[in-house]
Amino acid sequence: MRRYDPADEERIRSRSLVREWTRSGLLAAAQMAHLEADLRVDLRRTNLFLRLVLFLFALLIVAASVLLIITLSGMKDDENIAMLTAIASLACLGLAEYLTARFRLYRFGVEEGFAVAAVALLTVSAVFMASRVRNGRPGESQVLAGLIVAAPCAFAIYRRFGYIYAALAAIVCAALIPFHTSLSPEMQRAAAAGILVLVFATARAKHLLHGDEFPGDEYGMIQAAAWAGLYFNLNLQISFGRIGGWFYWSTYALIWLLPIIGLLMALRDRDRLLLDVNLAMALVTIATNKSYLDLPRQPWDPILFGVFLMAAAIMIRRWLSKGPEGQRYGFTPLSLLTAERRALAVVSAASAIVQPGIPAASSAPTKPELGGGRSGGGGASGSF
Amino acid sequence: MTILGRLDRWKTAGAITELQYNTIAPLVRKDRFSVFIELNALLYLGVLSFVGGLAWVAQSYFATLGDAVILSALTLVLGVSFYYCFSKAPPYSSGEVESPNLAFDYVLYLGCLVFGIELGYLETRFHLLEDYWDFYLLFSSVLFFVLAYRFDNRFVLSLGLSSLAGWFGLRISRIGFIYGDSLRPYAIAYGFLVAGAGAWFHTRSIKRHFTETYFHLAASVLFISLVSGVIDGRRTELYLLGLLGLAAVSIIEGVRFRRFAFVVYGTIYSYIGISAEVLNDLRELTPVVMYFVISGSLVVLAMVLLARRFGREE
Structure with a gap:
């Protein structure tokens, strides 16, 4: 099923690790060259940035080409457009296959663009086909048809080429299907939760089987995404659910339970992605708690929340540092690889666009105007 | 072949030393697991939330609490932050300097953000510079640049750059053709x-x-x-x-x-x-x-x- 040899995929991942160890000073540059010779693969790759450009422009070419055929042929009938996009989808898939087979492209961008375009075009085809069906709310059957086609197709692309984002798109599409049916809002949420639990359980079983090495790393990502999706679906404050009664309070209980269960699993398995997802979930639970309970928000809430986060971080660091060799149960607050510091450098540079703003005036009758805030200054430009 | 299998093979073949194997293998097995990123994320979010809350309290309660209380509280946070940074900082170097501890960078960032709030509050309440209020942004950015270089802090550097942008009339946080x-x-x-x-x-x-x-x-x-x-x-x-x-x-x-x-x-x-x-x-x-x-x-x-x-x- 997979287009690439699993041994090549393993070598590519090992190669990335060797480079990371070298950057982190654990291996010498000469050793890296020697080890990389052992990990050589016959695949053509490029860096992330060029891959991104190639991906975007491949999508642009496909979209423009299909539109060109439609305009040149004067096609207006939904059925014909559906047929054309289905044929174009097959052509794109064929191109993606050809490029990977002929030129041995691996995450090169162009072949990815064609593979993703194949899914998008088949989805568009399904939407146009379903436009003949007239029931329910306008457009509902088209969206449903699109999701029903997109979910398995995106998953098939993941299985064939290994694009993890295709698997994530498949999960999102599958989870959205119940929301476009005539089920009650409670049942829609429950059905979506059922789909996500199924995905999570399947991916987790495979992740535990394979560990962090290929293909276990991919299952780890799918598992974390399904878990995050489950939480998002159940937290009615962030997913705009207007449901009351027992279901509402069940979701309230679950948004506390899920991060706890997830954190326990993540800490036991030392699964970073799952750990980060559950930490984020826990923070969102605390942040949305008052909204859930319909309690008024107070201006000092963010202060308490901030103090809690800072105190938690400092206490955990101290506790870990005071353990033997500066660690406890294998957990250390120290940076072990440069990838961690690089990630931090990116966040700190990007913080230029995420400066804390000042909330809009709520009860300030004599509020003077400053003529609008500007960026930076840590809020110095805002108005009180 | 698993990566541990490869490490074993490389050690046996002499491609890596015993010491290197003993350092890398625990990382692969996750016998050593770093939570460095997670702790940094908690501190960063904590600072943002804390400062956002301070601003919100100042905005909501300046009439009730009075300027003196609010300014005293902000000055206290500012003073403690800067005192901590100046007392704990390693000497200046033009190269990259390791922070003395995990919280250090965030304490400085907190101090700088509070400084921004305090300046904004002073101008809003007392109109010290009136039409020239945007010079606060210039002054803030100069201070932030100095602190960023002195303490080797990228967060504060970004703050300085965005404050300078503010002085030029730009808003970096908006994405698009603005x-x-x-x-x-x-x-x-x-x-x-x-x-x-x-x-x-x-x-x-x-x-x-x-x-x-x-x-x-x-x-x-x-x-x-x-x-x-x-x-x-x-x-x-x-x-x-x-x-x-x-x-x-x-x-x-x-x-x-x-x-x-x-x-x-x-x-x-x-x-x-x-x-x-x-x-x-x-x-x-x-x-x-x-x-x-x-x-x-x-x-x-x-x-x-x-x-x-x-x-x-x-």
Whole structure:
């Protein structure tokens, strides 16, 4: 099923690790060259940035080409457009296959663009086909048809080429299907939760089987995404659910339970992605708690929340540092690889666009105007 | 073969030493697991939340609590933060300096953000500079730059850069083509100033690890300004010429220094600019989509050649 040899995929991942160890000073540059010779693969790759450009422009070419055929042929009938996009989808898939087979492209961008375009075009085809069906709310059957086609197709692309984002798109599409049916809002949420639990359980079983090495790393990502999706679906404050009664309070209980269960699993398995997802979930639970309970928000809430986060971080660091060799149960607050510091450098540079703003005036009758805030200054430009 | 299996084989073959094996294998087995990123994330979010709350309290309760209480509280937080940083900081070095502890960078960041709030509060309540209030931003940015270099803090550097942008009248946190005709020259001046400052510090080997932050910000602001000039400016040709020149520099230097993000900037922004200019006169859909097919193919071809020649490495 997979287009690439699993041994090549393993070598590519090992190669990335060797480079990371070298950057982190654990291996010498000469050793890296020697080890990389052992990990050589016959695949053509490029860096992330060029891959991104190639991906975007491949999508642009496909979209423009299909539109060109439609305009040149004067096609207006939904059925014909559906047929054309289905044929174009097959052509794109064929191109993606050809490029990977002929030129041995691996995450090169162009072949990815064609593979993703194949899914998008088949989805568009399904939407146009379903436009003949007239029931329910306008457009509902088209969206449903699109999701029903997109979910398995995106998953098939993941299985064939290994694009993890295709698997994530498949999960999102599958989870959205119940929301476009005539089920009650409670049942829609429950059905979506059922789909996500199924995905999570399947991916987790495979992740535990394979560990962090290929293909276990991919299952780890799918598992974390399904878990995050489950939480998002159940937290009615962030997913705009207007449901009351027992279901509402069940979701309230679950948004506390899920991060706890997830954190326990993540800490036991030392699964970073799952750990980060559950930490984020826990923070969102605390942040949305008052909204859930319909309690008024107070201006000092963010202060308490901030103090809690800072105190938690400092206490955990101290506790870990005071353990033997500066660690406890294998957990250390120290940076072990440069990838961690690089990630931090990116966040700190990007913080230029995420400066804390000042909330809009709520009860300030004599509020003077400053003529609008500007960026930076840590809020110095805002108005009180 | 698993990575542990490979490590075993490399050790046996003598490709790595016993010591290296004993350092790397526990990382692979996760016998040692770092929570460095997670702790940093908690501290960063904690600081943002805390400062946001301080501002909200000041805004909501200045009438009830009174200026003295609010200013005293802000000054206390500010004083404690800066005292902590100055008392714990290692000596200045023009190279990269390791923070004395995990919280250090965030304490400084907190102090700087509180300083910004306090200045904003003072001006709002007492109108000290009135029409010249934006000089607070200039003053803040100068202070933030000094502190960023003294304590080697990228968060504060970003704060300084965004405060300086504020003084120029720009809003970095907004994404899109936001610069109107009146603001565009200031945005371009800001972009060149930031790029020039980054290059100046780099050539003098002062905190070279900051250089990319300067260049990314400068490139983003310059490209957005020039593209917005091409799309809705009055002197389109001039802006297009500038855009193409900047794109050429960005792509060439990006390839030269293997910083491919700049290749992306140059390619995408110049494509948008050229497309805006070409499509401006086209009214029919067919030539428009034909343009995208042909131009898109040319870009893909160029990028494939570039990737094969220079961008092979992951």
